[in-house]
Amino acid sequence: MTISRGEPGERRLVGRHAERAALLESLDAAQASSGRTVLLRGEAGIGKSRLAADALAVAAKRGFAVLQARAHPLRAGLAYAPIVEAVRPRLGAMARAEAAQLLAGLDDLGRLLVHPALTVPEPATDPEMARARMFEAVAQLVERIADRRPTVLFVDDLHWADRGSVELLHYLGRKTAGLRLLVLGSYRGDEMSDGLRELATGVRDNGHELALAPLADAAVAELTTDLLGATPPAELLQAVTERAKGVPLFVAALVKTGGDAALESGQLPVIVRDVVLDRLRRLRAPERRLLEVIAVAGDDGTAGVIEKAWASTGNFQATLGNLLTDGLVVQDAQSYRAAHPLYAEVAYAELTVRERRAMHAALAAALDAVRPDDVLALAPHYLGAGDLIASDRATEVLAAAGWRAIHVQAFEEAIRYLTIAVAEARELGRDDLAAEQLYGLCWANLGLGRVDDTIAASLESIALIERGAPDHRLTWLRVVRVVLESERGNLAAAGQFLPAVTQPGGSIADLLAHLTFTMRLGDTAGMRRLSGQLIAAAERDPTAPTARHLGHEIALLLKGDFAAAREQAQRAVDAHQPGGPGADIMHNRALRELIGLCALAGDTETAMSTALLHRRYVSEYGMLLGVCGSDHSIGIVRYLTGDLAAALAAVETGLGIARPAGAPRSLARLLLCKAFLLAERSRLREATRCTAEAAGATSGDFTDDVGLRALTELANLAIAVNGASVRRTTSPVAAVVAYEPIASCLMLLFQGRAAILAGNREQASEVISQLRDIGRTAPFSIALADRVEGLTLGSGRLLESAATQLESMGMAVLAAQTRLEFLEQDGDAEPDHVSTCLAIFEKAEMTGWADRARRLARSSGVALSAGRKSGPLTKREHQVVELVSEGLSNADIAARLFLSERTVEAHLRSCYARLGLSSRVALAKWADDQTMRA
Numbered sequence: 001m002t003i004s005r006g007e008p009g010e011r012r013l014v015g016r017h018a019e020r021a022a023l024l025e026s027l028d029a030a031q032a033s034s035g036r037t038v039l040l041r042g043e044a045g046i047g048k049s050r051l052a053a054d055a056l057a058v059a060a061k062r063g064f065a066v067l068q069a070r071a072h073p074l075r076a077g078l079a080y081a082p083i084v085e086a087v088r089p090r091l092g093a094m095a096r097a098e099a100a101q102l103l104a105g106l107d108d109l110g111r112l113l114v115h116p117a118l119t120v121p122e123p124a125t126d127p128e129m130a131r132a133r134m135f136e137a138v139a140q141l142v143e144r145i146a147d148r149r150p151t152v153l154f155v156d157d158l159h160w161a162d163r164g165s166v167e168l169l170h171y172l173g174r175k176t177a178g179l180r181l182l183v184l185g186s187y188r189g190d191e192m193s194d195g196l197r198e199l200a201t202g203v204r205d206n207g208h209e210l211a212l213a214p215l216a217d218a219a220v221a222e223l224t225t226d227l228l229g230a231t232p233p234a235e236l237l238q239a240v241t242e243r244a245k246g247v248p249l250f251v252a253a254l255v256k257t258g259g260d261a262a263l264e265s266g267q268l269p270v271i272v273r274d275v276v277l278d279r280l281r282r283l284r285a286p287e288r289r290l291l292e293v294i295a296v297a298g299d300d301g302t303a304g305v306i307e308k309a310w311a312s313t314g315n316f317q318a319t320l321g322n323l324l325t326d327g328l329v330v331q332d333a334q335s336y337r338a339a340h341p342l343y344a345e346v347a348y349a350e351l352t353v354r355e356r357r358a359m360h361a362a363l364a365a366a367l368d369a370v371r372p373d374d375v376l377a378l379a380p381h382y383l384g385a386g387d388l389i390a391s392d393r394a395t396e397v398l399a400a401a402g403w404r405a406i407h408v409q410a411f412e413e414a415i416r417y418l419t420i421a422v423a424e425a426r427e428l429g430r431d432d433l434a435a436e437q438l439y440g441l442c443w444a445n446l447g448l449g450r451v452d453d454t455i456a457a458s459l460e461s462i463a464l465i466e467r468g469a470p471d472h473r474l475t476w477l478r479v480v481r482v483v484l485e486s487e488r489g490n491l492a493a494a495g496q497f498l499p500a501v502t503q504p505g506g507s508i509a510d511l512l513a514h515l516t517f518t519m520r521l522g523d524t525a526g527m528r529r530l531s532g533q534l535i536a537a538a539e540r541d542p543t544a545p546t547a548r549h550l551g552h553e554i555a556l557l558l559k560g561d562f563a564a565a566r567e568q569a570q571r572a573v574d575a576h577q578p579g580g581p582g583a584d585i586m587h588n589r590a591l592r593e594l595i596g597l598c599a600l601a602g603d604t605e606t607a608m609s610t611a612l613l614h615r616r617y618v619s620e621y622g623m624l625l626g627v628c629g630s631d632h633s634i635g636i637v638r639y640l641t642g643d644l645a646a647a648l649a650a651v652e653t654g655l656g657i658a659r660p661a662g663a664p665r666s667l668a669r670l671l672l673c674k675a676f677l678l679a680e681r682s683r684l685r686e687a688t689r690c691t692a693e694a695a696g697a698t699s700g701d702f703t704d705d706v707g708l709r710a711l712t713e714l715a716n717l718a719i720a721v722n723g724a725s726v727r728r729t730t731s732p733v734a735a736v737v738a739y740e741p742i743a744s745c746l747m748l749l750f751q752g753r754a755a756i757l758a759g760n761r762e763q764a765s766e767v768i769s770q771l772r773d774i775g776r777t778a779p780f781s782i783a784l785a786d787r788v789e790g791l792t793l794g795s796g797r798l799l800e801s802a803a804t805q806l807e808s809m810g811m812a813v814l815a816a817q818t819r820l821e822f823l824e825q826d827g828d829a830e831p832d833h834v835s836t837c838l839a840i841f842e843k844a845e846m847t848g849w850a851d852r853a854r855r856l857a858r859s860s861g862v863a864l865s866a867g868r869k870s871g872p873l874t875k876r877e878h879q880v881v882e883l884v885s886e887g888l889s890n891a892d893i894a895a896r897l898f899l900s901e902r903t904v905e906a907h908l909r910s911c912y913a914r915l916g917l918s919s920r921v922a923l924a925k926w927a928d929d930q931t932m933r934a
Helices: 017-031 048-061 081-092 096-103 107-111 127-148 163-174 194-205 217-228 234-244 248-256 268-281 285-300 303-310 316-325 341-350 353-370 375-388 391-407 411-428 431-447 451-465 473-487 491-497 508-520 524-540 545-559 562-574 583-600 604-621 624-641 644-661 664-680 684-697 706-722 741-757 761-774 779-793 796-808 812-826 831-843 847-860 875-885 890-897 901-915 920-933
Strands: 036-041 065-070 151-156 181-187 209-211 329-332 335-338
Touching: 017 036, 017 048, 017 151, 017 181, 017 209, 036 048, 036 163, 036 194, 048 065, 048 151, 048 181, 065 081, 065 127, 081 096, 081 127, 081 151, 081 163, 096 127, 107 127, 127 151, 127 163, 127 181, 127 604, 151 163, 163 181, 163 194, 181 194, 194 209, 194 890, 217 234, 217 248, 234 248, 268 341, 285 303, 285 316, 285 335, 285 341, 285 353, 285 375, 303 316, 303 335, 303 353, 316 329, 335 341, 353 375, 375 391, 375 411, 391 411, 391 431, 411 431, 431 451, 431 473, 451 473, 473 508, 473 624, 473 664, 508 524, 508 545, 508 583, 524 545, 545 562, 545 583, 562 583, 583 604, 583 624, 583 741, 583 779, 604 624, 624 644, 624 664, 624 741, 624 812, 644 664, 644 875, 644 901, 664 684, 664 706, 684 706, 706 741, 741 761, 741 779, 761 779, 779 796, 779 812, 796 812, 812 831, 812 847, 831 847, 875 890, 875 901, 875 920, 890 901, 901 920
Parallel strands: 036 181, 036 209, 065 151, 151 181
Antiparallel strands: 329 335
16 A cells, blocks of 8 residues: 655554555445445544544545544433434535435434424324334435445444444444445444444454554654654654554654653553643643633534634634644534544543533533524533523523433433423423423433332422413323332322312323222222223213223223123224323223233233233333333233243343332232242242242332232242142132233132142132132133132043143143143043143243153153153244354344344343353354254
8 A cells, every 4th residue: 555655744544554455345345335334443542533534535535425423522421413413414515405305204303303304203102113213214314325325424432422323323234235335433442331332242243343453663653754754863763652652642642742741651541641731731821722612612613613612812713723733623624623532531621610611601602602403512511511501591402402312212311401401490480391391301210210210200390280270291290100109119199199080071091090000909999980980081082982992891890791891902902092192001001901801711812912012012102111011911921822931031021121110019020920930830949039029129018909919929829839838728819800810810720729739628619619700701710710620629521621721722831731630630641642741841841740741651651752852942042042153242133033132131041041051152152063963
């Protein structure tokens, strides 16, 4: 490679021949519609930006569209700022008609960009879906640009980027195949976020990460010569070589100062600070002040803005020229920035808190004068200015930034901005503004699953709203408060906060909140009254068919007509109208009701599909606690279908959400479900630990929560029955089929089995009576009643009937248990039936039942088939392990299999435990060995 020597002081690309060749090859591939993602990794000052700049210059000469941006430390929490910075100049340089054509049909970009061709969408009711659509809209925009001409998208300093920007870049990178697009990024390897680590792992596995090492001594000498424009004195070269340690930034700094900067070997932050400070101290006061303004301005440093903020009597152009000549500042298009991020970093760090605030205030005023609607640029400076800016404008800007963050599901950022906006609004005495921002804080905290913080914000917002006129937000806030107070066991507070909906005119959403709370208490009379009020309210509102069907469904539940109730629940689901008043609450309720009613009908296939639909809905809407409830439902239905591995994986996913959220009720429900599943696998010690943890989680007032009582009874009975440790029985917990249909029926089954083990025929008869009463319109309950009665009476006929019924319902494990009990009663075990039962138990890892099947085979003289086993892993776990062996990250596996990353992690934990392995490498080797044996 031949590069002409530049003028003195001009740096050319030195010592990066291999890396430059790799980047040029990637540009060639992009031109040939074989796009890819390339990352540059290296320590601060190693030359990542310089190498990228060289590649971008080549790309521009070849006719590429160059979209570039830099993540900035002062904007580390500003969602999607680098993406906006990369795309906005390209759109701004276009004629309005051309830009409109490029943006046609991409309305979801309005959540990210302000442009005349885009409308600003309403706040998202389905945050995850809105985020996915926004990602796809950005991808389509970049694809359209790449269709017109080859494109390179470069984001520098990704270690400072927010998670959303990294994830969006990752999303774009996955779509490069077949496009004329190169996605290029740089980052420091010692400052990686989780999202960046996942991105880097995927790129590294594809062989497209370039790690930049320190320059060799010969390259340092070559670079020093270039910078001086002459051969350096031996003493200077020795000092620079020893102290710079191959870092180009330090070479440049030391050459500028004659090699006299005091450096502390081996401590990068100290070295950087000392080298940069040595240069800064040589500046005159006006130049130092201007560099500080430019450092704080970041990517907003246009000449007009920084001159206004500089506010000095000196000659602006001359001072700026000095910084440009000295190499401390560079010009990009119409803006100016520090020549290296480290200059800006150190300059900012040297300012006192008061100086920083004053600088941010000056920049906020300067930006406000020229770009008053640019929240992306204004918000960091209003945040950093503190009390030096008028509260009314600060409230307006920070509130806009907070709601923008909510639109793009950047909830941490939203909380940061809205918290300050609330304080500013209160300082102004503007309760209306404070209430609005507290409402936003509820959204953001709920999106993160933070129960206590959501309740605190909702309480404050409600109190402020109730001082004024009635407000549409009250309904949503009240529902959130009731649900979350009961979630943490504060039933008294939840009950007191329920609105007075017994009077005519109560809103549908209020009635649903009250109804949910009443169902949790098992208050049949209250449920009957409220379901009637719900029907009446829906009759007054012809746009609320879902509510009407829900009201009828609850009324039919209370009458025990489960078949008709299922029909009404299905109609409620079908009548869902997104965006209507209380629509999300009603749809959530209808889907949950339908899951249990389908199971009672013996329709496990529809129960499973509805449970998965429910999870997708609550995930898209950002209802994290709803996701916990959905994972619990999926775990129970998966158990019915006989897939205990998938059931436990679903429960583990829910636990991963409930624990950090501080959601004791959801946590306890999931722990009790896990305890039940573990007990069925005869892992009784683990199951007992889960029940103990659940008891510790529900230290609040959960004594009246009938659902939790039923689940606790089910888990404890499963542990006792599977351990054959039942000696006597206590008064059974009453079934609450109207609220926990599946768990209640299973609880009755285990109450009956426990009574039989204890020799308590009277109690067993009571259980049979309850199951048959439920089973008038619930085939599942009839099958369970036949099973318990068959065990009580020793009736093979009833047991065989129950097994056949359960098999027809697709309830593999329950059917196999019942079939085995029949074979034990019958005394003439058929080999095929025993083998079938054993295979089901082995697949489900139900060791106690599997041993029982083997004992029956031995005692009956049945020779079990020694056919090839399916292996220790489930089909899904095999798929996960195969992708691990291919080198895919958890994120890539999740994308490939359409799973969440938490589910992939749960499958991997299960694989490690089953195979006795402890590392990803060992797991990949195991997979390779299996392939060789096959």
